[in-house]
Amino acid sequence: MKSVFLIACTLALFAAPQKKDDPELQLQSAIQTENVDGDLKSAIEQYRKVIDRRGTSRDVVAKALVRLGLCYEKQGNAEARKQFERVVREYGDQKEAVATARARIAASAKPSHDSGVVARQIWVGPKVQPYGSISPDGRYISYSEGGAGDLAVHEIATGTDRRLTTTSTRAGDYAENSVISRDGRQVAYAWFNLNEGRRYELRLANLVGDPNPRRLFANGDINWVAPHDWSPDGKLIAVMLMRKDRSAQIGLVAAGDGSLRVLKSVDWRGATNMSFSPDGNYLAFDLPTQEASPKHDVYVLAVNGSRETPAVVHPSDDVLLGWSPDGKHLLFGSDRTGSMGLWAQGIVSGTLQGAARLVKPDIGRPQSLGVTASGAIYFGITTSSPDVQIATFNFNTGEFLSPPVNPIQEYVGTNSHPDWSRDGKYLSYVSRRDVLAIRTLATGEVRVLRPNMAGITQPRWALDGRSLLVSGTDLKGRRGIYRVDAQSGEVSPIVTAGIIHQQSRDGKKLYYNKGGVFVERDLASGEEREAIRTRVGMGIPNLSPDSRYAAARVQDPSTKAFTIMLFPIAGGGEPRELFRVPAPKRAENFLLWTPDSSGVIVGTFIDGKEDQIEFWRLSLDGAQPRPLGNALNARNPGGPPIRVHPDGRQIAFVGGRRANEVWALENFLPALNVGN
């Protein structure tokens, strides 16, 4: 691989006359310093200059990062892995560089007899979900299937997967967080019950034999519940609850009768992880450090409510991973060294023992799946993520006129929800955690707004170009539609009940979904009217660019057949069927209007083959639906909608695939006990 890389670079060198300060030329010079002169220190400096230089193309930066990592690797410096991880995380489109980086990461994760800690890749592939749990014997991982949403278990030794629930007869229901009991016999899981009250329930299923999924806990006053751990005696399940007043609570549900005992009420965002101590006397959890902070600290609470210990309180982000099997150490991830590492804090009977110690650096951003009885910690990490892409698209043929490119080079993998300003001069998008970025297309300059919100999706430019309307969640957990000033980032609520908004062409009306109704709201007067009453099986209506119609995907509850319906918004008239999807295909929820409002593009697919989408162009004038192939499949199915530039040719969307992996860290217990 290394030689292919060098040849490619060398060929590029001769492809065209280049200036001396050309980044690619500088890269070649650095490679010469590294390989010919053998001067790693100077080569590192040269690679860093190439990487930091403004305007350097993504392929050159990715190559330079790989070379930089290789230099560090030769030096035995842990910085090597950071460079490789950055390539994987931020330069997913640079396939060759990513392949090299992945190979080096895998090599670096092989058992190191010096440290004693072994990092082992457990599970890779499209099914991997980082939210679930490992069985105490290390045989199974419970998870929620990405497609149908069923609860499933993955057997690590055989690589086989088995469903424990069946959603096919209950469209709209799905499983979320799950946790396997300490005896490995049951799985507790959150279940969204669309068909009975649209609520979350806590359910149990058997891991062995007939799964027999059954309800354990449901409460009309609780909006959301997530199980995190079983007590060692199997009698209690630690859960995170969200009440209807949006307050979050840490609770214990009795596995026998489903009764709830609330331990502690907390900030509405709640804990990301909770874990019982091996003796069952304590519950550890992490909480956000402040109202709007993305960072966490770790606490330990006596299960009888008598005492709480701030176990890990540090300016860094500290997330709970679990307990060592002997209960003497709390395991947590912390980015206090600059990247997330595995740390341990000694603790006995709720009292801290000594300072926290680094066990293994650079483990990626972990989502704990739990600690096995043998003391291996399992966690999921995301290795690549979709990002904003732009392309030129022919709405008549369904073909790209120019291939999709990633225009954003900062925080790659975190950028989403793009939108063009109405004059076409700006591209806005959501970046990192709730940062709203506005990119000036002519100069590439990026301006960052930090609205006082805890969640932002779908920023859409208002008509005046001075503000954006966003769907999102405020700091008190209220979902709604808010106006964000494009200069100051100041937030003001418009409605605090609805989601998914669209605006009329003249910018005077807002359309959004509120409790099964597609509502039209006059932004000046605040007056509302019911534009469309939605029904079971119907997707969210999509407004045409001229605001005259809305199109929606509808599934017949009895026949399960999909149709695309057209609803008049202005001028009256009856809804009509635009397209009947040939069985057994399904229709994708998102519909793309052509810029001239003459037609709608819809994707169809067969269950389980979501990557083989076939697109159709439907015309409002009654012409036959026309197949468009699957070029648009480059976008991320299920991601935020495609946005069309005012020129009617360019589109912005979120493209690429998310990749998750499950890893295990083993043999770190001896290191914990050194010096104890």
Place this chain on the structure above:
Amino acid sequence: MMLLAAAITIPLGLDLYLPVPEDNPLTAEKIELGRRLFFDRRLSRDGTISCSSCHDPERAFSDGRAVAVGVFGRVGRRNSPALINRGYGRSFFWDGRVATLEEQVLKPIEDPNEMDLSVAEAAARVGLTPEQISHALASYVRSILSGDSVYDRFVNGDRTALTAEQQAGLAIFRGKGNCTACHVGPNFTDERLHNTGVAWREGKWTDAGAGRGDFKTPTLREIARTAPYMHDGSLATLEEVVEYYDRGGNRNPGLDSELRPLRLSEAEKRHLVEFLRCLRATI
């Protein structure tokens, strides 16, 4: 219900974890000592005032007056807050100026408008140290808990515990009324400071509170028994309180952004008051 260190019982609806400082663990003996001190008039200069004078258990530990009255008939400037579930509090007094119950319980003893006695003198009168007084009174206040109301039974799963009117009021409380923007969680308070405009009269502050008219959100537990309302006791009834918020509070330069006209119907106002009245229990 759950016994906490065999000293107090946590009623239904409240968190099992009641924060208690490591250096002042709850004991039955300390709570009892604190209870006796709470009713002890020797802690005031003229021997006429005890903590219970302004925090009467019969009135859910409030006093029914607009503002507190201390020794020698001296009139304070703020309403005596109900001492309900203060063990879960994160700051104390209407302006949130004190961070712990141990510190808070000594302040009224020293306040010239309340008990007007130095803590040292008070300690000498009752034969205890200032720290013993502080720890005992704080322990007693921690033991004053209100839960297990019909509301608590309702949210715990008994969907018949609230009447239809009370349920309608709860829906307004959480929705159109926007009350949960501040009155949130089991104790119906976010423990934060807000400018609701109560102290803004004729273009100026009658009391700046914590700064620009900010006052701490009080609990709504036992609210029907703790009239009059607001930091200055300026609203006599729950109906008046609902009317005040329905019109969006007194507009002023620092008015909390959560306040805006609610446009509640008369029936909705009635239901909201009905709901508030159900937040009572045996203390």
